[in-house]
Amino acid sequence: MTFHVVVGVRLKEGLLDPQGKAVESALPSLGWNNVSHVRVGKEIELEVDAPDEAAARAQVTEMAERFLSNPVIETFEILQVSQLVALHPSDEKAT
Amino acid sequence: MSEHRPRVGVVTFPGSLDDRDALRAVALMGGDPVPVWHADRSLGEADAVILPGGFSYGDYLRTGAIARFAPAMESVAAFATAGGPVLGICNGFQILCEAGLLPGALVRNRGLAFVCRWITVRVEHGSPGSAESSDNLTIGREGELLSVPIKHGEGRFVASAEELRRLEAAGQVAFRYCSPVGLVSDDFNPNGSAANIAGVWNEKGNVLGLMPHPEHAVDPDLGPTGGQPILQWLLSAARARVPA
Numbered sequence: 001m002t003f004h005v006v007v008g009v010r011l012k013e014g015l016l017d018p019q020g021k022a023v024e025s026a027l028p029s030l031g032w033n034n035v036s037h038v039r040v041g042k043e044i045e046l047e048v049d050a051p052d053e054a055a056a057r058a059q060v061t062e063m064a065e066r067f068l069s070n071p072v073i074e075t076f077e078i079l080q081v082s083q084l085v086a087l088h089p090s091d092e093k094a095t
Numbered sequence: 096m097s098e099h100r101p102r103v104g105v106v107t108f109p110g111s112l113d114d115r116d117a118l119r120a121v122a123l124m125g126g127d128p129v130p131v132w133h134a135d136r137s138l139g140e141a142d143a144v145i146l147p148g149g150f151s152y153g154d155y156l157r158t159g160a161i162a163r164f165a166p167a168m169e170s171v172a173a174f175a176t177a178g179g180p181v182l183g184i185c186n187g188f189q190i191l192c193e194a195g196l197l198p199g200a201l202v203r204n205r206g207l208a209f210v211c212r213w214i215t216v217r218v219e220h221g222s223p224g225s226a227e228s229s230d231n232l233t234i235g236r237e238g239e240l241l242s243v244p245i246k247h248g249e250g251r252f253v254a255s256a257e258e259l260r261r262l263e264a265a266g267q268v269a270f271r272y273c274s275p276v277g278l279v280s281d282d283f284n285p286n287g288s289a290a291n292i293a294g295v296w297n298e299k300g301n302v303l304g305l306m307p308h309p310e311h312a313v314d315p316d317l318g319p320t321g322g323q324p325i326l327q328w329l330l331s332a333a334r335a336r337v338p339a
Contacts, residue, residue, distance in 0.1 A: 011202075015253060016287065018207045067164075070157055070193065072200040073253060 003048050003056040006080040009069045010041035044068055057081055101333035104131040104141030108162045112149035120310040124326045133165040143180040143333035144171055146187025158249050159189035180332035181302045185247055188304030197297055197304045199254035205287025211246040214285055216270040216293045217277050223267055223300030234328045240277050241321030243307035250306040252288040259289055269294040270305055
């Protein structure tokens with residue numbers, strides 16, 4: 001089975017996020033004067049072949065701990081796990 | 096002092112930029128430079144290793160995050176664990192932090208801008224630990240000033256408050272950014288690093304990482320030579336490991 005997994009990676013709370021600050025300071029020039037505490041993170045999407053959802057989740061958790069995030073500066077969260085049912089367009093061509 | 100020229104391996108990753116300058120600096124300082132390719136496990140029988148500056152793997156994901164899994168890094172990690180001297184410069188420092196061979200991490204500069212200029216660092220611990228050793232295995236006395244260039248976008252050293260206290264107590268802070276006369280203050284912090292930290296030692300004191308570039312500051316014909324004592328430490332540490 002193939003699972004589509006989305007992992008969110010954020011800078012730890014309290015760690016200065018200059019990118020978020022830059023976005024925050026640009027918003028008033030577009031007319032939004034009511035925005036504060038902007039933080040920029042990233043989202044990593046992957047497709048994992050695994051026997052079941054729990055196994056997919058466990059593997060991605062390990063990837064996130066060892067590689068996708070750095071525990072010194074970041075936290076991660078598995079935002080979504082969904083089983084892929086439709087074939088890829090490339091797979092369809094092949095059949 | 097023996098005339099032995101220790102072999103210093105300089106690892107080139109895809110995206111390394113300062114490997115050639117590092118090789119040249121090693122030769123100028125009396126070492127035998129050995130190019131090491133990231134995909135090779137062999138360190139070319141090196142007595143010391145330099146991880147040079149640049150943008151390995153395009154800095155994708157995080158700086159140093161992908162380089163740390165290069166085959167050569169397995170050998171570097173084993174070499175460092177066995178007590179071999181390792182110097183990480185800029186991107187090399189970032190790789191060592193990602194590999195867990197040095198504490199902390201390096202993140203986007205406080206001001207977002209890439210900074211490229213000559214700065215001054217103050218030697219905090221020329222050798223690790225609170226007791227300064229008097230032999231040649233030291234970069235300098237506490238308070239000594241070195242003029243070196245920086246050029247990075249992600250050089251802000253961060254660590255947890257607990258880790259910072261531990262680093263300070265253990266004498267693992269090697270350098271701090273300071274004014275030209277040695278004043279350590281936020282005005283002379285080019286990237287927002289915690290406690291103005293520009294470089295750190297590992298616990299054992301055989302691994303050193305710093306954001307400034309000593310390899311660009313060794314040739315008196317080209318400018319200040321604040322990089323010399325840092326490379327001299329690496330060569331002395333390498334000689335100390337080589338049976339005479």
